[in-house]
Amino acid sequence: MTQLRQFELELADLKRSLVAMGDMVDHALLLAVNGIQSPTADIRERARTLEDGIDAMETVIEDRCHTIIALQNPMVRDLRFIISAMSIASDLEQLGDRAESISKRAHYIACHGRIENPPELARLGLLTHTMLRQAMDAFVTGNGEVTRKVIEEEPETDKLTKACYAYLQDRMASDTTRIKEYTHMLRAVSSLEQVGDLAMAIAEETVFMHQAQTIRHNHDNLK
Numbered sequence: 001m002t003q004l005r006q007f008e009l010e011l012a013d014l015k016r017s018l019v020a021m022g023d024m025v026d027h028a029l030l031l032a033v034n035g036i037q038s039p040t041a042d043i044r045e046r047a048r049t050l051e052d053g054i055d056a057m058e059t060v061i062e063d064r065c066h067t068i069i070a071l072q073n074p075m076v077r078d079l080r081f082i083i084s085a086m087s088i089a090s091d092l093e094q095l096g097d098r099a100e101s102i103s104k105r106a107h108y109i110a111c112h113g114r115i116e117n118p119p120e121l122a123r124l125g126l127l128t129h130t131m132l133r134q135a136m137d138a139f140v141t142g143n144g145e146v147t148r149k150v151i152e153e154e155p156e157t158d159k160l161t162k163a164c165y166a167y168l169q170d171r172m173a174s175d176t177t178r179i180k181e182y183t184h185m186l187r188a189v190s191s192l193e194q195v196g197d198l199a200m201a202i203a204e205e206t207v208f209m210h211q212a213q214t215i216r217h218n219h220d221n222l223k
Helices: 003-037 043-072 076-112 121-141 144-174 176-211
Strands: none
Touching (some): 003 076, 076 176, 121 144, 144 176
């Protein structure tokens, strides 16, 4: 096997590892989104198991990227992919953290008594989960339209988050006996908003990877 062929196989394996990590995060987020809407007491342990796997995968991917850079001296395009892979792995790890945090909030609510969900919670959960899936699809395919869609959806997550905050703050003012439960829900909503931000960060990174454009601070440059 030639050195070039070996290098190509290593890059393909790196991409597969990122996709597998994305699938694991997708599973963790789906568990969290469903769990915060219908809390169950067993969700915390299930989320922790997934998070441990996500953390381990980030370490493996980061080590693999460092090894490839050190040993293969990649050209500019391949180096861009490797740098993006490390950034996306970091974003995915943070997404795993957010999913675990939401699941912990759901566990608390399940153990201390259900509360009414904000009317916009289901839409916020669905939208942020969809944004993650779209961002990972853009990473795999390089589809600019999918990337644009993720970025265009982010303001809607802000709008839904504000509506959830307003509802929860009103409930906390009118039912002071459930302050802790509503506070946990408030923090879960905040984590969902961060999921949207991280999904957008992955979408932005795919633009850098596929188009050699940095758009993190200027989406008007997106082709």
